Amino acid sequence: MSNRLRVDPIACDGHGQCAELLPELIRLDDWGYPIIDEREVPPELLDLARRAVDVCPTLALWLENSSGR
Amino acid sequence: MTLAEHTRVHGQLPAHAPPQLIEMIDRSGLRGRGGADFPTARKLRAVASARTRERVVVVNGSETEPASAKDRMLLSRLPHLVLDGAVLAAEAVGAGEVIVKVSERAAGSIRGLEGAIAVREDGIPVQVVTAPDGYVAGEESAVIHYLNKGQQKPTLVPPRPYERGYRRRPTLISNPETVAQIALIARHGDTWFRQLGTVPDPGSALVTISGAVAEPGVYELAFGTGMPDLLDAAGGPTEPLRALLVGGYFGTWVDASEISRLHLSREELRGVGCALGSGVLIALGESECGLHESARVINYLAGESAGQCGPCLHGLRALADLVCDLADGVAHAQERDRALRWASEIRGRGACHHPNGAVRFVESALSVFAAELESHQHHRCDARSAGLPLGHVAKAHK
Numbered sequence: 001m002s003n004r005l006r007v008d009p010i011a012c013d014g015h016g017q018c019a020e021l022l023p024e025l026i027r028l029d030d031w032g033y034p035i036i037d038e039r040e041v042p043p044e045l046l047d048l049a050r051r052a053v054d055v056c057p058t059l060a061l062w063l064e065n066s067s068g069r
Numbered sequence: 070m071t072l073a074e075h076t077r078v079h080g081q082l083p084a085h086a087p088p089q090l091i092e093m094i095d096r097s098g099l100r101g102r103g104g105a106d107f108p109t110a111r112k113l114r115a116v117a118s119a120r121t122r123e124r125v126v127v128v129n130g131s132e133t134e135p136a137s138a139k140d141r142m143l144l145s146r147l148p149h150l151v152l153d154g155a156v157l158a159a160e161a162v163g164a165g166e167v168i169v170k171v172s173e174r175a176a177g178s179i180r181g182l183e184g185a186i187a188v189r190e191d192g193i194p195v196q197v198v199t200a201p202d203g204y205v206a207g208e209e210s211a212v213i214h215y216l217n218k219g220q221q222k223p224t225l226v227p228p229r230p231y232e233r234g235y236r237r238r239p240t241l242i243s244n245p246e247t248v249a250q251i252a253l254i255a256r257h258g259d260t261w262f263r264q265l266g267t268v269p270d271p272g273s274a275l276v277t278i279s280g281a282v283a284e285p286g287v288y289e290l291a292f293g294t295g296m297p298d299l300l301d302a303a304g305g306p307t308e309p310l311r312a313l314l315v316g317g318y319f320g321t322w323v324d325a326s327e328i329s330r331l332h333l334s335r336e337e338l339r340g341v342g343c344a345l346g347s348g349v350l351i352a353l354g355e356s357e358c359g360l361h362e363s364a365r366v367i368n369y370l371a372g373e374s375a376g377q378c379g380p381c382l383h384g385l386r387a388l389a390d391l392v393c394d395l396a397d398g399v400a401h402a403q404e405r406d407r408a409l410r411w412a413s414e415i416r417g418r419g420a421c422h423h424p425n426g427a428v429r430f431v432e433s434a435l436s437v438f439a440a441e442l443e444s445h446q447h448h449r450c451d452a453r454s455a456g457l458p459l460g461h462v463a464k465a466h467k
Binding site: 008010012013014029030031032033035 | 225377379383384418
């Protein structure tokens with residue numbers, strides 16, 4: 001089962017905590033909004049990815065597995 | 070056209086069993102004419118096979134593309150053809166209700182449309198809903214959002230309208246031209262439809278041609294028609310052309326040197342990075358400045374962001390400001406690279422396609438008008454304004 005990070009751009013307010021926690025997969029654009037590497041999350045980053053999802057203040061980030069949200 | 074005239078010209082509304090009508094539409098190869106080009110039969114099937122029985126047909130007559138006039142033309146001149154198509158589509162998908170959504174800019178066609186509905190004897194309720202203008206207001210999730218909650222802002226998809234649309238019901242949402250074509254195909258058949266056009270692009274399309282042509286307006290042209298013939302249909306260019314904008318403000322500029330080898334063909338246009346979109350062509354004369362016109366357009370598009378997604382709200386604004394500075398020769402030409410980087414970073418990061426369309430337009434402008442970009446660094450641009458329409462100021466063409 002593959003996991004990919006997804007962001008709801010309407011919910012995202014650009015707090016940037018996800019990029020701070022997981023710079024390997026998330027960087028911020030010039031306006032502070034996350035640019036997400038939507039490739040499969042490597043197993044060694046899965047825990048960090050889950051934490052990034054948990055810390056998002058607007059619940060805009062989620063891990064999508066092959067069976068959907 | 071009154072109902073009597075309409076019936077005399079087109080004949081009575083034919084009766085087809087729903088599966089047969091969808092089959093016929095499938096064989097015709099009809100695709101949606103609102104800009105997304107999606108095969109109409111697939112859309113019909115998706116709604117027809119929904120588990121929920123309460124289904125809806127929405128005719129999306131928002132026509133928010135400022136330079137487009139075809140939908141208003143259809144709704145005001147041939148309302149019965151559009152309504153026939155909507156009712157047939159409703160029968161095909163098993164919908165019990167039709168909504169025709171139009172923008173306030175179409176005010177002139179609304180009374181006629183309501184009058185047309187009143188004299189018909191459709192066995193299904195048909196209502197007209199009017200909504201304020203706005204570029205993203207025509208995006209289908211924004212239409213559903215407006216009908217449900219009065220907010221003309223796109224929503225995150227999925228769910229798409231065919232899954233969960235108006236009042237959470239499976240909803241077929243289609244452009245007026247698309248449903249008008251359904252009405253014609255139902256009467257005359259898919260073979261008749263394919264007599265015009267090409268094998269991959271059957272039929273004809275309504276094209277709104279404006280800019281540096283002698284007779285701007287809405288023209289029905291067969292797919293496969295050469296671009297020069299298209300321009301000639303609109304009276305021909307009024308001066309040597311510098312470029313042609315294909316597909317409206319989510320479209321792309323084509324250098325004048327390329328126009329003669331292009332046709333009204335989806336595949337061919339895709340090959341040069343273009344899409345027909347909702348069928349808008351704008352001819353730009355040599356005496357006009359494509360860079361300044363593009364700067365005005367991207368400035369307009371940035372202002373039309375629904376303001377929900379950061380990359381669209383902030384990114385398009387920054388991009389528009391930069392393109393304006395480049396057009397004015399205020400920003401160094403090397404800043405073009407920054408604009409292109411922003412464009413590629415913004416793409417795909419909104420809930421709807423607004424940022425994608427806007428950055429595509431910018432990329433093509435910065436590529437086709439590269440020479441202007443360079444010359445504006447050293448010389449003041451004194452080209453006259455082409456006055457590309459922005460917002461509802463678009464002139465209603467014939």
